[in-house]
Amino acid sequence: MKQVGQRVEEAAFLTTGNWSKVMYRIIIPLTKHSLIAGFFIVFILSIGEIGTTLLVIPPGRETVPIKIYNLMHYGADQMVAALCLILIAIILAFSGLFLIVHKSLNKQSA
Amino acid sequence: MLSIEHLTKRYGDTEAVKDLTLELSLNEILAIIGPSGCGKTTLLRLTAGFESPDKGWILIDGVEASTPNHLIEPYRRSLSMIFQDLALWPHMTVKEHVEFVLKKNKLSRGDINLKIDRNLEDVNLNGYGNRRPHELSGGERQRLAIARALASEPTYLLMDEPFSNLDSILKDDLQELLLSLKNHHEMSIMYVTHNIEEALALADRIAVINKGRLEQIDTKDNILNNPKNNFVRRLLRIK
Numbered sequence A: 001m002k003q004v005g006q007r008v009e010e011a012a013f014l015t016t017g018n019w020s021k022v023m024y025r026i027i028i029p030l031t032k033h034s035l036i037a038g039f040f041i042v043f044i045l046s047i048g049e050i051g052t053t054l055l056v057i058p059p060g061r062e063t064v065p066i067k068i069y070n071l072m073h074y075g076a077d078q079m080v081a082a083l084c085l086i087l088i089a090i091i092l093a094f095s096g097l098f099l100i101v102h103k104s105l106n107k108q109s110a
Numbered sequence B: 001m002l003s004i005e006h007l008t009k010r011y012g013d014t015e016a017v018k019d020l021t022l023e024l025s026l027n028e029i030l031a032i033i034g035p036s037g038c039g040k041t042t043l044l045r046l047t048a049g050f051e052s053p054d055k056g057w058i059l060i061d062g063v064e065a066s067t068p069n070h071l072i073e074p075y076r077r078s079l080s081m082i083f084q085d086l087a088l089w090p091h092m093t094v095k096e097h098v099e100f101v102l103k104k105n106k107l108s109r110g111d112i113n114l115k116i117d118r119n120l121e122d123v124n125l126n127g128y129g130n131r132r133p134h135e136l137s138g139g140e141r142q143r144l145a146i147a148r149a150l151a152s153e154p155t156y157l158l159m160d161e162p163f164s165n166l167d168s169i170l171k172d173d174l175q176e177l178l179l180s181l182k183n184h185h186e187m188s189i190m191y192v193t194h195n196i197e198e199a200l201a202l203a204d205r206i207a208v209i210n211k212g213r214l215e216q217i218d219t220k221d222n223i224l225n226n227p228k229n230n231f232v233r234r235l236l237r238i239k
Helices: A006-016 A018-046 A051-056 A063-072 A077-109 B042-049 B094-105 B109-122 B139-152 B168-185 B194-201 B221-227 B232-237
Strands: B004-010 B014-024 B029-033 B057-059 B063-065 B079-082 B156-160 B188-193 B205-210 B213-219
Touching: A006 A018, A006 B079, A006 B094, A006 B188, A051 A063, A051 A077, A063 A077, A063 B014, A063 B109, A063 B221, A077 B232, B004 B042, B029 B042, B029 B194, B042 B057, B042 B079, B042 B156, B094 B109, B094 B139, B109 B139, B109 B205, B139 B168, B168 B194, B188 B194, B205 B221, B205 B232, B213 B221
Parallel strands: B029 B188, B029 B205, B079 B156, B156 B188
Antiparallel strands: B004 B014, B004 B057, B057 B063, B205 B213
16 A cells, blocks of 8 residues: 555545545555455465464364365375365456456556 | 744754744745755645644644644645645546545535536646546646645645746746736745745745755845855855
C-alpha cells in the first residue's frame, strides 16, 4: 500500500478528513491489482502447505496435503494421484478466477 | 489571518524550521523563497497540519491550529494544498476529482453537478470532465490540481512549487489564472518556490528562508531595494 504514495493519500485526507473514504475510494482502487495478486500468491503457497499444518492441526482432522503425505507413507499410490489431481484442479480453478477478475478490473480502469 | 509564531520543527538532530514567525494576511499572496532543503516544504506541511511543531504555534483566524500538544486536523483548517508532484488520483476522471471533494458537504446531486461545472469552467477544463490525469497535458494537470484545491472553497491555499516543471509560456498562463482566481475567490496564498521570477510575478510579499530560519520578510519593492544581508541579495539576484 506504500506504493500509493504519501502525497496522494494526504491530498485525499486533506479534502475529506475521512480515512475509511480515503481507503475505499483512493487506496484500495489504486492497489487492487497488487492486493489480488498478493491474495493469489498466498493462496497457492497455503494450499500446499504441510510443515506448519502438522504442528497445529488438532487430532482427527486432516488437510488435503496431510492426507496425501499419509497416503504416500502407506503406499496408496492411486489415492495419492487422485488427490494430487484434485489439488491441481482447485489451484487451476482459482487461477482462472484470478485471471477473470484481473481482466475485468483492467477493463474497468481502461 | 494565518499567524505562525516562533515555529520550530526538528527531525532528529536537524532543525528543519527554526523559530520562524510570519503572518499571511487575507487576500494576500506570500511567496516563501529559499534554496532546496531550507525547510520550505516542512513549513507548508506544518501549516497544513500534517506535522506537529516542536515549539511555537500556528493560529488560523485566531484559533490555535497547531501547538506542540494540540493539532487541529488538516481538513478542519479551511485550507487546501497543491503538492509539488500534484498528487492527482490516477484512477479518477477530472470530474471525479472535484466530486470527491464536494461530496464532503452532503450536497444534492444537482448542486454537485452545478458546482463541478463551475469549478472546471474556472480553470478552463470544461469538456475534459471524463479524462483521467494521464490523458491530460502538463498544464491541464496543473489546472486540475488547482480545480481540486479550490473545490472546497478554502480561505488559505498552500502551494508547494507547483509550476516548477513547466515551460515559461505555460507558467505565465497559469500564474495569470491563479491571480484571477485569487481575486475572484478572495483567498490568501502561501506560495513556496525557489524561483525568484515566480515569486516576483505572483507575490505581494516575499519571505526569504535559509536553513529553516527567516532571513527577511517584506513587500516586493522593499525587499528588492533593501536586502537585509548578502544571502538575500544573492538569492534574489540583486546587484
